[in-house]
Structure formats: structure tokens, C-alpha cells
Amino acid sequence: MYVVNQTHPYTVTRHVCPRNCYDACSMLAYSRNGIIEKVEGDPANAYTNGKLCSKGYSYLGSVYHRDRLKHPMIQIPRGSGNWKRISWDEAIDLISDKILTLHDRTHSNLSLCLNKYSGNMGLMHLTTEALFDSIGATTRVVGSPCWSAGLDAQYYDFGANTASDPSEIERAKCVILWGANPAWTAIHSLPYIYKAQENGAKVIVIDPVRTITAKKADIYIQIAPSTDGALALAIAKVLLNNNLYDHDFVTKYSHGWPIFKDYLESLDLDELCTECEVASAVVHDLAATLAACKQSFFWLGFGLQRHSNGGQNIRAIQAIAAMIGAIGEPGGGVNFASMSTWLFNAQKRPETQNRLIPINQFTHALHSQTEPPIKMLWIACRNILTQDPAPQELKLELEKLEFIVTVDQFMTPTAECADIVLPTTTFFEEEDIVTSYWQQYISYNEKAIENYEESKSDFEISKQLSQALNRKRPGFSTFNASSTPHDFIENEFNEDIYRLLGIVHWSELQNGSKKVKLAAVAWADKQFKTESKKFEFYSNTALADGFPPFATFTKGKRTSKELPFWLLTTHAQFGLNSQFQNIEGLADVDRAELVYINPTVALENDFTTGSTVTIYNDLGEIDVHVAVSSDIPEDVLLFHQGWHKNSQITINQLIPSVSTDMGKKTTMSQGIAYYDAFVAIRKRER
Numbered sequence: 001m002y003v004v005n006q007t008h009p010y011t012v013t014r015h016v017c018p019r020n021c022y023d024a025c026s027m028l029a030y031s032r033n034g035i036i037e038k039v040e041g042d043p044a045n046a047y048t049n050g051k052l053c054s055k056g057y058s059y060l061g062s063v064y065h066r067d068r069l070k071h072p073m074i075q076i077p078r079g080s081g082n083w084k085r086i087s088w089d090e091a092i093d094l095i096s097d098k099i100l101t102l103h104d105r106t107h108s109n110l111s112l113c114l115n116k117y118s119g120n121m122g123l124m125h126l127t128t129e130a131l132f133d134s135i136g137a138t139t140r141v142v143g144s145p146c147w148s149a150g151l152d153a154q155y156y157d158f159g160a161n162t163a164s165d166p167s168e169i170e171r172a173k174c175v176i177l178w179g180a181n182p183a184w185t186a187i188h189s190l191p192y193i194y195k196a197q198e199n200g201a202k203v204i205v206i207d208p209v210r211t212i213t214a215k216k217a218d219i220y221i222q223i224a225p226s227t228d229g230a231l232a233l234a235i236a237k238v239l240l241n242n243n244l245y246d247h248d249f250v251t252k253y254s255h256g257w258p259i260f261k262d263y264l265e266s267l268d269l270d271e272l273c274t275e276c277e278v279a280s281a282v283v284h285d286l287a288a289t290l291a292a293c294k295q296s297f298f299w300l301g302f303g304l305q306r307h308s309n310g311g312q313n314i315r316a317i318q319a320i321a322a323m324i325g326a327i328g329e330p331g332g333g334v335n336f337a338s339m340s341t342w343l344f345n346a347q348k349r350p351e352t353q354n355r356l357i358p359i360n361q362f363t364h365a366l367h368s369q370t371e372p373p374i375k376m377l378w379i380a381c382r383n384i385l386t387q388d389p390a391p392q393e394l395k396l397e398l399e400k401l402e403f404i405v406t407v408d409q410f411m412t413p414t415a416e417c418a419d420i421v422l423p424t425t426t427f428f429e430e431e432d433i434v435t436s437y438w439q440q441y442i443s444y445n446e447k448a449i450e451n452y453e454e455s456k457s458d459f460e461i462s463k464q465l466s467q468a469l470n471r472k473r474p475g476f477s478t479f480n481a482s483s484t485p486h487d488f489i490e491n492e493f494n495e496d497i498y499r500l501l502g503i504v505h506w507s508e509l510q511n512g513s514k515k516v517k518l519a520a521v522a523w524a525d526k527q528f529k530t531e532s533k534k535f536e537f538y539s540n541t542a543l544a545d546g547f548p549p550f551a552t553f554t555k556g557k558r559t560s561k562e563l564p565f566w567l568l569t570t571h572a573q574f575g576l577n578s579q580f581q582n583i584e585g586l587a588d589v590d591r592a593e594l595v596y597i598n599p600t601v602a603l604e605n606d607f608t609t610g611s612t613v614t615i616y617n618d619l620g621e622i623d624v625h626v627a628v629s630s631d632i633p634e635d636v637l638l639f640h641q642g643w644h645k646n647s648q649i650t651i652n653q654l655i656p657s658v659s660t661d662m663g664k665k666t667t668m669s670q671g672i673a674y675y676d677a678f679v680a681i682r683k684r685e686r
């Protein structure tokens with residue numbers, strides 16, 4: 001913490017935006033008299049480059065939001081809306097009593113379940129998991145709604161997940177943004193894309209929706225949803241037919257090429273083109289462009305793999321990157337996400353003792369687990385009743401539980417279903433360490449201001465609960481209740497991270513974020529981590545896991561006569577999942593509550609921008625306003641996911657719980673195929 005000179009009497013503190021965002025921006029906060037007056041991007045971090053996104057600049061709106069939870073509250077009876085303020089001691093007393101009562105009843109802690117994910121990605125927030133670990137085996141929700149299928153696809157082909165430094169994009173001759181929308185979800189990578197474009201690189205976007213990212217591209221391919229495997233295999237076939245592939249890479253660095261080659265020969269190009277709705281001439285052009293350009297930077301988005309065949313589709317795209325020899329090339333390669341900096345002890349600890357519930361089966365698990373049944377739920381960093389599939393079904397299951405605790409900053413729809421709500425701090429009120437899953441900095445976040453009202457950090461809550469448990473039942477929790485954030489951080493660092501950062505102690509990060517000393521180009525040495533040590537067109541591991549051993553074309557789900565539209569619920573510009581969409585200013589410009597419809601469909605149905613329509617399927621129906629847009633294909637409706645506080649629309653009520661093909665290998669659960677949702681539409685009945 002330091003004070004800018006006398007004429008500028010602000011205290012300046014360093015922070016990191018801890019949202020589940022590609023960018024993990026380094027920030028500076030300017031405070032006076034204990035109040036933050038301004039935030040800005042840290043110019044010392046080359047990736048953040050002194051800038052934030054609109055959400056980042058709006059942080060004071062959430063820190064000082066009038067709706068922030070101020071003190072613990074109890075709701076009697078649950079769901080009634082009859083909330084009463086209680087003290088922390090009372091809240092923790094009730095919670096610890098319940099844990100101990102359940103323990104006495106079932107002789108284990110398995111009826112206690114933790115559902116925690118994405119609200120704050122900081123290291124200190126893993127103290128919640130640490131508290132649960134400290135009382136023995138509990139029930140845990142595992143897996144990820146973000147990236148599971150793609151991570152497995154990377155594992156099968158490369159043996160591990162890693163990506164190049166995003167600045168490598170600048171060196172690319174061709175940038176392929178495949179099912180990714182960085183203009184909204186990773187804005188700090190845009191300057192690299194523009195720079196590459198200025199240097200003459202071609203930017204290609206492949207997305208069913210003509211996104212803002214697509215509008216910046218040189219070539220835009222409007223692909224049919226969930227058919228990326230067909231397009232990739234079509235390109236692969238043209239590369240093969242015209243002998244446009246990199247024989248050197250394929251021979252020296254890959255495994256299983258002859259089998260994959262035979263498979264490509266057996267495919268019908270016209271069928272593949274029909275499947276993905278991309279003209280054969282366009283496929284030929286794409287293949288020629290890619291073949292001429294080893295320095296092709298493939299950015300595979302998360303959106304692309306949120307389908308039942310998402311993992312297979314990613315493998316097919318990876319196969320073309322290998323065929324053109326892009327892997328390991330400067331400015332080239334496959335980039336899905338990078339976990340190269342996720343080396344903290346808690347992130348590496350194997351999951352051995354707990355009862356695991358895959359994230360995509362949570363609703364089901366709430367009634368199917370019997371030995372013992374789940375009775376108590378702790379929800380932190382999650383708004384499951386807006387973010388999970390079919391939350392109306394989940395809500396019915398939640399109602400049957402005996403006790404629910406939610407830790408949050410706001411009274412979300414999820415918090416409204418709790419017995420006890422515990423108010424928590426924002427990252428300006430706590431210390432933390434934050435890494436990214438894209439750029440290569442690790443940063444320290446300091447405490448700028450006192451805790452808002454009575455709020456406590458997830459760490460402070462863990463400490464208080466462990467103390468109460470041990471007071472009532474000595475030795476029940478091994479969580480160190482007298483530890484400080486520094487103790488926890490100290491224990492999480494290890495030699496691997498210190499080596500990667502080139503520092504001897506984590507406190508050096510207090511002087512500013514540090515970039516890890518990783519090779520800028522992923523797989524530059526072409527030493528892969530697979531069984532064969534090569535890039536695996538053919539993977540025995542995939543086969544053993546019940547998948548085709550190579551990237552076969554796997555048909556995904558399709559629209560039907562009854563449900564003729566895909567409902568794509570992609571990530572919003574002014575929200576971060578369910579967060580920020582309650583912030584004044586942002587909510588006003590956010591057009592996230594609209595359903596975007598193709599003009600032909602609008603004309604046929606007599607809808608115009610502003611019409612109210614009902615979209616529906618077997619799960620339910622929702623009234624929404626129309627925005628007519630030629631960016632949307634005729635068989636797609638686009639609605640941005642999130643929590644739209646003032647409109648009461650919960651779009652996920654129309655999202656069925658469909659699993660992605662892959663995900664178990666690397667995240668212990670298949671992913672959620674959010675974009676395999678289908679609906680019909682009609683004018684709202686009066």
C-alpha cells in the first residue's frame with residue numbers, strides 16, 4: 001500500500017479482478033478516508049495494459065451497492081421471505097449445531113454437501129474447500145460448466161492442456177477464432193488480434209452468430225451449431241486430397257496418422273459440407289489458406305464445446321492444426337485455455353476422500369444419494385438458481401433439504417432459498433492471489449478497505465466455523481483457526497511456482513504482478529505428454545475411456561419440427577455469468593434480456609423489434625422482448641445468459657440438463673451442453 005504524493009492524497013492499492021474471466025486484470029484502487037474513489041487497470045501489467053472492461057470500471061457500483069448484504073440473516077420458514085437479522089455468533093452456532101447433529105445421526109459428514117464454483121477464483125477462496133476437508137469426507141460437487149469437454153480433448157491429443165502466451169497472436173499469419181467471442185469475453189486479447197491484422201494476418205471467425213468478434217474478422221463462417229467436427233473433417237479431407245498437409249510434422253511428431261488418413265479417405269466431402277452448412281468452395285478456400293500458413297493461431301472458445309459432441313469436435317479441429325504443422329510454431333498452434341499456472345497445492349491435491357457429485361448431475365444427486373442422503377447444503381461463489389440447467393427442477397430438490405447456507409454479497413435467487421445467508425466481502429476487502437486460465441501473470445491482491453458492514457471473507461467464515469465446531473466437539477476440524485491469509489498463501493506456494501515465477505518468496509508479488517517464465521509458444525519442443533509422446537491423432541486413452549480413438553464425425557443434437565430453434569444462451573457483454581447485471585449504469589446499457597431473432601423469422605411470424613413473444617419447450621415458457629438481427633441464423637434464437645434482476649427472467653428454465661461427451665478425465669465430470677437447448681416461439685397470448 002503506498003500514498004501518492006502530498007498533492008494527490010490517495011492511498012493506492014493493488015488488486016486483481018478475480019472473476020472467472022480470461023483476463024484476470026491487474027487493477028489499482030485509489031482510496032481516501034477508507035473509501036475507494038476510483039479503479040483503473042494497472043499499466044505495469046503488460047496484458048492488462050492500464051485498461052479494464054466496462055464491468056471492471058463499474059466495480060465501485062458493486063462494492064458500494066445499496067443491495068449488498070450487510071449482516072447474517074435467517075429465513076423462517078425457508079422460502080417465506082421472512083428474513084431476520086442475526087449475529088455472526090448466532091448464525092455460526094446454528095450452522096455448527098446442524099453439522100454436528102447430522103454427524104451424530106449418520107456417523108459421517110457425507111450428508112453435508114458443498115457446491116462452490118465460479119464467483120471468485122482467488123486462491124484464498126479455496127479456504128472453503130480446506131474447511132470442508134478439515135472435517136473428513138463430505139459430499140462435493142465437482143466438474144466445471146466452462147471447459148471440461150475441451151480439456152479432455154486436449155488431454156487425449158496432447159497429453160495435457162497448455163496454450164501459448166496470448167501475445168503470440170501478434171506473430172500469427174492467420175488467427176482462427178473458433179467458437180470464441182473475445183470481443184466480449186477476453187477483451188485484453190483484442191489488441192494482439194488487431195496487431196496481427198495490421199501485419200497482414202487473416203482473421204477468421206467461425207460461429208453460428210455473427211458476433212462483434214465476427215464483425216472484426218476478415219473472413220466469417222456462419223456454421224450450423226454443433227457441426228464443427230464436420231467442418232474440420234471437411235477441411236482435413238481437402239488438405240489430404242490436395243496433398244496440402246505437413247508431411248514432416250505428421251511423420252515425426254504424430255501418432256496414428258495412417259488410421260486417421262484412411263478414415264478421412266472414407267468420408268464424403270459433400271455430406272460434411274451439407275452437415276455444417278458451409279459451401280464446398282468455402283471449405284476449399286479455408287483449407288488452402290490454412291495450408292499456406294503454419295503460423296495459424298487457433299483460439300478454440302468454450303462456446304464451441306458446450307454441445308453433446310463438443311469434445312469430439314475439438315479433437316477434429318486439433319487434427320487440422322496438426323495436419324498443417326501449426327503446433328509448436330511461433331504464432332501458431334491450438335489454444336483452448338492454459339492451466340500452466342494452476343500449480344498451487346490446493347489445485348494439485350488429488351481428490352480422495354469425498355463423495356463426488358458431477359456438476360451436471362447435481363439436481364439428480366440431491367434425491368438419488370441415499371447412503372446417507374444429502375441433508376445440508378453450503379453454497380458459496382455460486383448462483384445455481386440462475387446458472388444451472390433447469391433451475392426450477394433444482395429448486396424443488398432444494399426445498400426438500402433440511403438446511404441451506406449461502407455465502408454471497410447479494411440476495412440472489414439462490415440466496416433466497418437458504419435458511420441462513422452469510423454476507424461476504426469483495427476482493428477490495430481481502431488479500432488474495434489470483435491466476436488466469438489464459439494470460440501468464442500471477443498477481444497479489446491487497447486489502448484496500450475495511451470489510452463492508454458485517455461482511456466476512458470466505459476465509460474468515462471458515463475460521464469462525466472451525467472454531468465453533470471445535471469448541472463444541474474438540475478435534476472435529478483441523479482447520480487452523482488462528483492462521484492469517486499470509487499463512488494460507490505461504491502454504492499454497494511451492495517450488496514449482498517459485499521456479500516458474502523466478503522469485504524466492506510470494507511476498508515479492510506485493511510489488512506487482514509477475515509473468516511466469518514459460519515458453520511463449522506452447523509445445524515448441526514438440527515433446528507431447530501423451531503415452532506415445534507424440535500428438536495423437538489416435539488415442540488409446542480415448543478408446544479406453546469409451547470414445548472413438550480418433551476424431552470421427554459425431555452427429556450432435558438437431559432442431560425438430562416441434563422445437564425448430566436452437567436456443568443459444570451465450571455469455572453477455574456487460575455481465576460475468578450472473579454477476580454485474582444488477583449494477584446501475586451497466587444494467588441500463590445491457591441489452592441482455594432480449595431474444596435476438598433473424599429478420600426472415602420475424603417477418604414470417606409478424607414480430608418486430610420490441611414485440612413480446614413466448615419461447616417455450618417441454619421445460620416451460622418464458623415471455624421476452626424481441627430484437628430483430630441479421631446476425632442470427634434462421635434456426636437460432638440468441639439470449640445472453642445471467643441473472644437479470646429486474647426482469648425476473650431466468651432463461652435457464654428452458655435449458656435441459658444435457659451432458660457434453662467428454663470432461664470426466666480432467667475435471668471428474670462431463671461438462672454441461674448448455675447450447676443443446678431447443679425451443680419454439682409464438683406471439684404472447686394476451
Ligand SMILES: Nc1nc2c(c(=O)[nH]1)N[C@H]1C(S)=C(S)[C@@H](COP(=O)(O)OP(=O)(O)OC[C@H]3O[C@@H](n4cnc5c(=O)[nH]c(N)nc54)[C@H](O)[C@@H]3O)O[C@H]1N2
Nearest residue numbers: 146179181184185206225226301302303570571575576577
Ligand atoms: N463479458 C463476459 N466475459 C466472460 C464471461 C461472461 O459471462 N461475460 N464469462 C467467462 C466465463 S465463465 C467463460 S466460461 C468464458 C466463455 O467465453 P467464450 O467461449 O468466448 O464465450 P461463449 O459465449 O461461451 O461462446 C463463444 C461463442 O461460441 C459460439 N458457439 C456456440 N455454439 C457453437 C458451435 O456449435 N460452434 C461454434 N463454432 N461456435 C459456437 C457462440 O455463438 C459464442 O459467440 O468467458 C469468460 N468471460
Ligand SMILES: Nc1nc2c(c(=O)[nH]1)N[C@H]1C(S)=C(S)[C@@H](COP(=O)(O)OP(=O)(O)OC[C@H]3O[C@@H](n4cnc5c(=O)[nH]c(N)nc54)[C@H](O)[C@@H]3O)O[C@H]1N2
Nearest residue numbers: 117118119120145146380381382383387407569577578641
Ligand atoms: N444458459 C447458460 N448458463 C450458463 C452458462 C451458459 O453459457 N449458458 N455458462 C456457465 C458457466 S461457463 C459458468 S462459469 C457458470 C457460472 O455460474 P456461477 O458459478 O454461479 O458463477 P457467477 O454467476 O459468476 O457467481 C456466483 C455468485 O458468486 C457470488 N460471489 C462473488 N464473489 C464472491 C466471494 O468472494 N465469495 C462468495 N461466497 N460468493 C461470491 C456472486 O455474487 C454470485 O452471486 O454459469 C454457467 N451457466
Ligand code: SF4
Nearest residue numbers: 017021024025053056
Ligand atoms: S471482468 Fe475480465 S476484462 Fe473485466 S476487469 Fe475483470 S478480468 Fe478484466
Ligand SMILES: [Mo]
Nearest residue numbers: 020118145146
Ligand atoms: Mo465459465
